[in-house]
Amino acid sequence: MDREDGESISRLLRAWRGRIDPRTVRELRGVLPRPGRRLSQKHVARMTGVSEGWYRALEAGRRQDFSESFLLRVAEALRLSEAETLTLFLAVCGRRPPERGHAEEDLPRGVKALLEQQVSYPAYLSDVAWNIVASNALMGEWFPWVHRPRPNLMRWALLHPEAREQMLDWEDSCARVYLAMLRVAANSDPGNEELRGLVHEILDADADCRRIWAQEYDVVEHRDGHVFRLRLPYHGNAEIRVTSHVLLPIQRTDLRFVFITPVDGWAGV
Template identity: 35%
Template sequence: MNKKALKALLSERRELIDPTSHGFERPQGRGRRARGLSQQQVDELTRRATHTYNRLETGAMPNPPTDYLRQVARLFGLNEQEWVSLCRYAGIGDPPGPLNQDSGLEVPGVWQEAVDGLSHMAYVTDASWNVLAHNEPFARLFPGGRIPPNTMRWMLLDPDARTTLMEWKTVWAPLVLPQLRAALAVRTDDETLHQIAKEVLADPDLGPIWEAGGANIHPDGDERPLLHAVEGPGHVTMCAAQPLTAPGARLMILLWHPGKKKQHRRVPMLRASRLPDA
């Protein structure tokens, strides 16, 4: 727990909230005027016992319940980055899921410009795997440049994908399905993901793989065979990252290698050099 940072974050955001917006009257008469909501008003709005919020803000509440932290975060209008910081400062580590279920469904518009500036195939999807931005090299991967609206649905359920994604049944499907399962565990109310999972269960090829389970294997750094609509067979090396303001959204960069895959030494991990001792 980082009590100093916790108090600074909570008190600063609490003082920004106008009490009258929640039906409270501002104190009248002489004396110092406290800014924003009082700690007692926070207890009233969250329907908690008196001094509950004071214990949280002062760091006197070890391992606070996630549901209470979420309640306070939503009351204070925290964004997703602040939500992560709140959980870390409170001593519970990274939050078990996004602050709001609709988080991860939009990213700043500048991501399109960022993707356009990449020479490799690149695209951005939201937390439901809907494509939000892509560049021209990625469009060339598909016949006629027809980008699939949802990459998860396309990879698993589109017949064309089972040709484009070479060795689909043994290489792609077993590694993509765990990503869908992991996303559903966090985004329990995501209608798009639930519908995809329903169709997966009904698919004769995917159903048995889904039922068998499987570990969540992240694609970052992985290499897989692929049939390019223009350049023919080859393979891609995948780089994956997440926009900080959109949990569950992802930036995918695909490094294209045409022709038969060559045996080569795996590129070592990047790590900063240790500074010499003084």
């Protein structure tokens, strides 16, 4: 974790700790240091529920098995910004901090505007568990299920009977790909209870999905560029070929911005 250029995480942690006035810390009422003394390692350990030695190891840059929950408590105790919290996580464990839950009204203005202004093709935002966070008007016209309570792409595509009618060549073009995506997501974030529960729910509910899961070992990260065939009531049940495009908003890396475009210049939207 340490670097020789003076910008080690140890130096940053000491600086972040040093800017806090202990008198403003509610948890330290009754144990405040003498006037003029800064927040100590012992105080931060007390605030985060660990031993002084454990916190000292973090600030000294010694590699330990520091949990995400501990690092989040440190970030809260030291009043770190999102950028500072990201720096702490990357320096200590080499990964980003877990994303906090967000409501649709918390979407970055630019991302929401881009979604709403996309009037040529269906577009939507989904989170890491494929919950539909927001969608444009055309997405709702092509796929009315996005307006149902708590819409989830995986549940619809893999469990709902209408998906097998509307997504042609369902097993090879849809089920195998989506299950391969679930396999990547579940292994990339094994502590995500929602993802783990989604996998169990789908496998428990559908025999075809269980068979494919047991037989296949493919892994797919996303459907960007994937071509698939649809037969939707919106198009009079005529067969169409489309491809999906997946973007990751820099302000919300827990979201996928997905839009669907026609293949071969089809423009019958």
